[in-house]
Amino acid sequence: MHRYRSHTCARLRKADVGTSVRLSGWVHRVRDHGGLLFIDLRDHYGITQIVADPDSPCFAVAETVRGEWVIRVDGEVKARTEETVNANLPTGEVEVFARDMEVLSAAKELPLPVFGEPDYPEDIRLKYRFLDLRRETLHKNIVQRTKIIADMRTRMAEAGFTEFSTPILTASSPEGARDFLVPSRLHEGKFYALPQAPQIYKQLIMVSGFDRYFQIAPCFRDEDPRADRLPGEFYQLDLEMSFVEQDEVFSTMEPVMRGVFEAFAGGKPVTQEFRRIPYDEAMRKYGSDKPDLRNPIEMQDVSEHFRGSGFKVFANILANDDKAEVWAIPAKTGGSRAFCDRMNSWAQGEGQPGLGYIFWRKEGESLGGAGPIAKNIGEERTEAIRNQLGLEDGDACFFAAGDPKKFASFAGAARTRAGEELDLVDRDRFELCWIVDFPFYEWDEEEKRLDFGHNPFTMPQGGLEALSGADPLSIKAWQYDLVCNGFEIASGGIRNHLPEVMVKAFENVGFDRATVEDRFGGLYRAFQYGAPPHGGMAAGIDRIVMLLVGAKNLREVTMFPMNQQAQDLLMSAPSEATPQQLRELSLRVVAPKKD
CATH class of the missing domain: 2.40.50.140 (Nucleic acid-binding proteins)
Structure with missing residues (x-):
C-alpha cells in the first residue's frame, strides 16, 4: 500500500x-x-x-x-x-x-480558525495565508480560478489564437499608472520597468507577422488598491489580432467570454447578444462607463420642464450656464417620503447639498406629485415629468442639475443606490455589454493641458485628418470596454499602426517627434517597416473570477495578495535592501524630509 x-x-x-x-x-x-x-x-x-x-x-x-x-x-x-x-x-x-x-x-495553537470560516481580521488572514487558504470557500475559489483560466486557454486555442510569452523586464510605458522600477546592476543609474501590460509587445508581435496572439499575462501597476483592483500584480487574458476591425474583435471574443461565463455561472442566465452602448450615451443614461444593466433605472434629461419654472434653484442654473442640464433619476416603487429622505441624507453624506425629489401618490381618484419641487413647479410640469419617465402611483424621481460633466458620476451613484435600496437589481444573472466610442482625448484640469482619454496607442476615428483639423475633445477613439454587472472586465481597441498618426497623436498632448522616437522607439521603428492593421483587448482575470464565484473582494480569489497598504504580510515585503545590495546597484536611500 x-x-x-x-x-x-x-x-x-x-x-x-x-x-x-x-x-x-x-x-x-x-x-x-x-x-x-x-x-x-x-x-x-x-x-x-x-x-x-x-x-x-x-x-x-x-x-x-x-x-x-x-x-x-x-x-x-x-x-x-x-x-x-x-x-x-x-x-x-x-x-x-x-x-x-x-x-x-502536529500543529501549534491556530492564529485563526479554519473550521467554520468565521470573519477574522484581514491582517491575520494575510499573514497566515497558508492557513486561510485551507478554508473551504477560499480554497474552492482558487481551484475555480485555475479551471476558469484553463477554460479560457481552451477557448482561445479553438478560436485560432496562439499563446506567446512577453518580457517581464522592459521599458516604462504610459498605461495610466505608476511603474514598478527595477534598477540595473550592469547599467549604472538605469532602470527596467515591470510591464503595466504587454501592450507594445503584443503590437510588435502583430508587426512580426503572427496573426492571433494571446497569453495569461501578469501585469504590474504601482497604484492604490480598492475592492476590484489589487495593488502590485494582477493577471489578464491578453490578446491581439491582425487585419481586423472592431466588429471582428467583437464577433470573435463574444463567444469566448459568453462561453466562459456560461460554463461557470452555476446556471445563472448570461447575456446572449452584447449591447453596444456609446460612451456618451452610457454617461447620460447611467452616469457611468461601466453600468450595471441589471439595474433597470435609466436617467433622462428633463431640463425643459424646469426652464423658467418656479423652482428657482434649477431654473437659475439653466439660465446662467449654457452647459447646464437637469437629469432625472426615476425610481420605481420609491414613492415614500421616508425613502426620499434616506436618499437625501445619503447625498449629503456624499458631500452634496442634497438630492431633490418628487414622489407620486393617489389621493382619492387623483394622482399627484408630492414634495417641495412638485409644489414649486406646479401640477402641469410635474405631470409632464411623470409622463416622460413613465412613472405611476408609488414611484419617485430624483434630480441632479448643473454641468453634466461635473455631476454625472454622482447621478450614476444615486442611480445605483436607488436600484439597490429598492431591490430593483436582478442579482441572479450576468449582464454583459460593450461600451464604445470613448473620447480620444480629455482635458486635465489640474495640469491645464490635453491628455489621452484612454489608451494612447488606439487609432483615432478619422485618423490623421481628425488629429490635424478637428477639435481634439470631439475626437472619438476606436476604443471599447467590456462591462459585466457594473464592473469593467475587459478593455481594448483598434490600434494605430501608422507612424505619422502615432507622432501626431502624441504631439497633441505635448510630446515632440524626438520624444516619441526615444520613448517608444521599438514600436515607432516597427511601424515604418510594414505594420498590419490590428486590434485586440485584455480581460481582467481576477475580476471575472470574482464575479463568477460571487466574491466581494479580489483578495478572495487571489492566492497570495497584498493588503490595502501594498504589503505582503506573509513574506514581509517590501523590505529594506542590504548595504551590499545597494552598493551593487549604485543606489542610496534618501529618507524624505519631515515637515
Missing part, C-alpha cells in the same frame, strides 16, 4: 464498504461523543469521517490529535446508518473505522 494514502478524502463511496483503505490529511475537527471519537479528515479533494472507539488499537493516538494536525489513518470502510448519513458530503454515506493512526505533523 502507498506510504500515505490509497484514496483521497473525497473518493470513498458506498461501493467501497468492507475495503481496507489508507487516508492522509488535516484534522478538520474532532467530536467526542461519550468516548466515541469522530474525526473529519480533510485534504485538497474533500472530507471523510473517521471513527475511533475505545476498542480501536489507535484510540490513544486519536485522543491526542487536534485541529489542523496532519495524520495518516488506516481503517475499514463502513456504511453509515440511515439516520447518520450526511447528504452534504460526497462521502456522506460512509465512514472509516480506524485501526492505525500516525501523526505526520
